[in-house]
Amino acid sequence: MQQVTQDLILEAEIQMKKMVSYKGELEIFLAELKNLTFRVAILESNPDNYVQLDFELLRVELREFEALVAQLRESLNSSSPALDSLHAEIHNMSRIVDQLETYDKSNLEMIRVEFIKLQRILEECQEETKVNKPDIGNCDHGVIVGVGEPVVGQLNAHLNVDFRFGGWGKDSKPVRGFESMYWYGAYSSPSVYEFNLYSNYDQLILRSSFTHHALPQGYEGTGNNYIVHGNAIYYQTGNPFRMSKLNLTTSVYNQRDVPKASERFTYIYSPKQYLDFSADEKGLWVIYATEEAKGKMVIAKIDEQSFGIEDEWTTGAFKSLAGNAFMACGVMYATRPGDLTTEEIFYSYDTRTGREKHLSVPLRRFQESFANLHYNPTDQKLYMYNQGYYVSYDVKFDTDWTPFYVH
Known part of the structure; x- marks a missing residue:
C-alpha cells in the first residue's frame, strides 16, 4: 500500500507539472490570438494596409494552436467539451485560411469572427487548467x-x-x-x-x-x-x-x-x-x-x-x-x-x-x-x-x- 501510494503521488506530481507547463503555453497562445484578432480588424478597416506576410503568420500560428491542443489531449489522456470544441474550431479555421484566395472585406470579417470564437473557447480551456500566475513585482526566484x-x-x-x-x-x-x-x-x-x-x-x-x-x-x-x-x-x-x-x-x-x-x-x-x-x-x-x-x-x-x-x-x-x-x-x-x-x-x-x-x-x-x-x-x-x-x-x-x- 505504501509503494502504491508513493507511485500515485509521483504520478500526480508529474501531471501537475504538465498542467503548469500547458497553462503557460495556453496563456501565450491566447495573447497571440488576441493580437491576430486586432490585426484582422485592421485589415478589415483598411485592406490597403494588408501584406502577404500577415496572412502567412495566420497559417503558422493556427498550426501551432492545433498542435498544442492535440498535445494537451494526448498528455492528459482525457478530453473535455472545451478542448474538443477548441480543436474543432482551430481545424475549421485552418481550412478556411487555406481555401481563401481573395481577401475582400467579407472574408476578413469571417476570419475575425472565427478568431473571436477561438479566443472565447481558449479562455474556457485556461479555466480548466488554471494555476497560480507569476507574482508580478516579486523577485523571490532564481534566474x-x-x-x-x-x-x-x-x-x-x-x-x-x-x-x-x-x-x-x-x-x-x-x-x-x-x-x-x-x-x-x-x-x-x-x-x-x-x-x-x-x-x-x-x-x-x-x-x-x-x-x-x-x-x-x-x-x-x-x-x-x-x-x-x-x-x-x-x-x-x-x-x-x-x-x-x-x-x-x-x-x-x-x-x-x-x-x-x-x-x-x-x-x-x-x-x-x-x-x-x-x-x-x-x-x-x-x-x-x-x-x-x-x-x-x-x-x-x-x-x-x-x-x-x-x-x-x-x-x-x-x-x-x-x-x-x-x-x-x-x-x-x-x-x-x-x-x-x-x-x-x-x-x-x-x-x-x-x-x-x-x-x-x-x-x-x-x-x-x-x-x-x-x-x-x-x-x-x-x-x-x-x-x-x-x-x-x-x-x-x-x-x-x-x-x-x-x-
Missing part, C-alpha cells in the same frame, strides 16, 4: 530558465520595414492613469529624434497615438536602447556623449556625463549602442563597456532623483560579442546570436551577490536581427523591436530556487 514563443503584434506604425532601428514597449514604472500606455519610435538610422505615445495596446495596433514628441535640435539621440520609465524617456545623446532624460509631463530635459563609458564598443546588431538603458523591479540601470574593463559590460545603477550613477559592477561578458542585454530583478542577462532564427541568453550577472552564471536559454527571433530588447517588470515580458516589427515574449523564472547570500 530566467525559459522564454515563450514570439508574439508578433504587427509591422511598425510607419508600415515600413526600412524603419529597422527603434523600440517599443510599456512604461516600466507607470504613473497613475497611464498603466496601459505604450510607446514607440523608429528610424531608418540608429538615432532618436521623435516618438509616439499610445493610451493602450489597441491604440498602438490601430496606429492612433494620443501624443507625438519631436526632440528639439541639440537634444537628438543616437543608438536604440532607450526606454520609458516613470513617465520619462531615457536615451543616449552624442556630441558630447552622455545619457539624457526627457520628462514627458513637464518636457524638461536633463543630461549627465558617464565618464567611464566608451564609444568603442557596441552590440552586434546595431552601431552606436553605447549606453543601454534598462529598468526592472529594483529600479533604473544603464549598461555600457569601458576601456578599463577592456570592453566588458559594466552595470550601473542610476539614482532617479539626482540622475547620477550610484554604483557599478563589472561583468565578465564582452559587449562586442553580445546581441543585447537587459536587467530583471537586479540580474543582467546578455544574449548572443545562435542561428538565423534563434538568439540565446547565454550569461547572467547578479548585482546582489556578485555571482555570474553561464546559461543556454533559447529565444526565437521573428527576423534575423533586432535593435532594441528590454524587460518590463509590470508584466514580466521582454519587448523586442525586430526588423520593424513589434515582438514580445513571456519570461519564465526558476521557482525551485534556494537563495544564495553573501555574508
